[in-house]
Amino acid sequence: MTHPLYDRLEEELAQLAESDNLRVLPSAVFGHGYVHDVRHGDDTEGAMLNLSSNDYLSIAADRDLEARFLASLGAADEPLMSASSSRLLTGESNAYRELEALLSSLYGGRAAIVFSSGYHLNSGVLPAISDADTLIVSDKLVHASIIDGIRLSGATHKRFRHNDYGHLEHILGTYAGEYKSVIVVTESIFSMDGDRCDIGILTDMRRRYPNMMLYIDEAHGVGAYGAQGLGVVQESGLLDEVDMLVGTMGKALGSTGAYLICHDVVKRYLVNRARPFIFTTALPPVSLLWSRFVMERLAGMTDRRERLASVSARLRRGLESLGHHTPSESHIIPLIVGESRKSVELARRLREGGFYLLPIRPPTVPEGMSRIRISLTATVTDSQCDRLLECIDKGMRG
Numbered sequence: 001m002t003h004p005l006y007d008r009l010e011e012e013l014a015q016l017a018e019s020d021n022l023r024v025l026p027s028a029v030f031g032h033g034y035v036h037d038v039r040h041g042d043d044t045e046g047a048m049l050n051l052s053s054n055d056y057l058s059i060a061a062d063r064d065l066e067a068r069f070l071a072s073l074g075a076a077d078e079p080l081m082s083a084s085s086s087r088l089l090t091g092e093s094n095a096y097r098e099l100e101a102l103l104s105s106l107y108g109g110r111a112a113i114v115f116s117s118g119y120h121l122n123s124g125v126l127p128a129i130s131d132a133d134t135l136i137v138s139d140k141l142v143h144a145s146i147i148d149g150i151r152l153s154g155a156t157h158k159r160f161r162h163n164d165y166g167h168l169e170h171i172l173g174t175y176a177g178e179y180k181s182v183i184v185v186t187e188s189i190f191s192m193d194g195d196r197c198d199i200g201i202l203t204d205m206r207r208r209y210p211n212m213m214l215y216i217d218e219a220h221g222v223g224a225y226g227a228q229g230l231g232v233v234q235e236s237g238l239l240d241e242v243d244m245l246v247g248t249m250g251k252a253l254g255s256t257g258a259y260l261i262c263h264d265v266v267k268r269y270l271v272n273r274a275r276p277f278i279f280t281t282a283l284p285p286v287s288l289l290w291s292r293f294v295m296e297r298l299a300g301m302t303d304r305r306e307r308l309a310s311v312s313a314r315l316r317r318g319l320e321s322l323g324h325h326t327p328s329e330s331h332i333i334p335l336i337v338g339e340s341r342k343s344v345e346l347a348r349r350l351r352e353g354g355f356y357l358l359p360i361r362p363p364t365v366p367e368g369m370s371r372i373r374i375s376l377t378a379t380v381t382d383s384q385c386d387r388l389l390e391c392i393d394k395g396m397r398g
């Protein structure tokens with residue numbers, strides 16, 4: 001069957017292929033920490049070490065923890081596998097109430113509200129709470145879900161250069177007085193560069209601009225940082241000064257869903273106004289119970305956080321000594337190679353060497369900034385790290 005629409009889509013896909021930016025679904029089986037090519041079944045021979053997941057604490061890959069959780073389930077009063085409707089209808093469950101109560105107590109009694117994912121949360125919160133009297137000022141590199149939220153909002157939007165607080169201060173100094181509310185949005189650990197925002201500078205600005213609120217996405221910080229694993233903001237001791245803190249549960253927590261830590265009125269308002277909260281099926285209780293199971297143990301996972309920090313420092317040092325500068329200050333370590341074609345080729349070589357790594361290309365990153373995003377986890381050993389460095393060295397030299 002032909003149609004002009006199909007022709008246009010085919011043409012665009014051909015152009016993406018031409019510029020090495022075409023995406024196809026991977027032909028891989030993602031096991032516990034390892035990846036197998038689907039054509040070889042789950043034969044561990046030839047398995048690649050998974051360095052492309054966000055399972056930073058190796059919780060999703062932890063068979064023992066998973067088994068202990070499943071054994072703890074017992075006979076449930078509520079259906080476990082599906083919520084069967086949205087939270088405002090019949091999807092609400094004890095599992096939600098208990099998870100939110102736990103989050104609230106961990107974050108010093110602030111309100112906590114759980115969304116189905118970080119994407120739902122970021123694309124829903126900003127449009128709900130902003131109006132025409134709101135200015136949103138975001139870091140240039142914030143995640144697509146935040147950008148979509150800003151696009152859907154009625155607010156005026158300005159961007160500051162990545163982590164350039166002089167530029168942010170200039171925007172605030174020039175425009176903050178013209179709006180009732182100013183929301184500054186950034187990430188604690190940036191998803192593609194692995195560098196950090198400066199929470200001290202941001203909270204200082206918040207003290208100096210009385211109508212400013214601070215919205216920090218900790219998708220890549222929660223679990224991996226902070227004495228109890230609550231993120232970079234906890235580590236900096238400034239939890240009380242961040243008005244809205246986003247944590248996602250699909251990354252270091254090895255689960256799914258996301259939460260917002262906020263003022264109680266914001267939570268009550270979102271229940272009424274955040275469309276991706278209202279108009280979607282609630283998470284299945286089994287996922288919420290697993291999130292709670294993990295959250296309850298997070299404070300006790302210091303050894304995993306320390307291991308992640310140590311292997312990350314080793315890889316960053318190793319790359320620098322090979323002459324590859326990386327912006328990373330965390331467990332997300334990009335190797336920026338420039339052209340998409342180069343990143344595709346290098347990723348292929350690294351996979352041949354036993355490391356499951358993928359090229360990250362536009363539009364996820366700016367044109368000319370294609371890269372291999374190495375995402376470390378707590379179970380990566382020093383010798384695996386050293387082998388990876390050797391493989392990168394060889395791969396980069398062609």
Ligand code: PMP
Pocket residue numbers: 116117118119120122143145187191217219220248249250257258
């Ligand atoms: N925020 C950031 C910074 C992210 O990197 C991501 C996921 N890549 C999200 C939000 C979306 O979270 P989720 O995967 O739970 O939708």
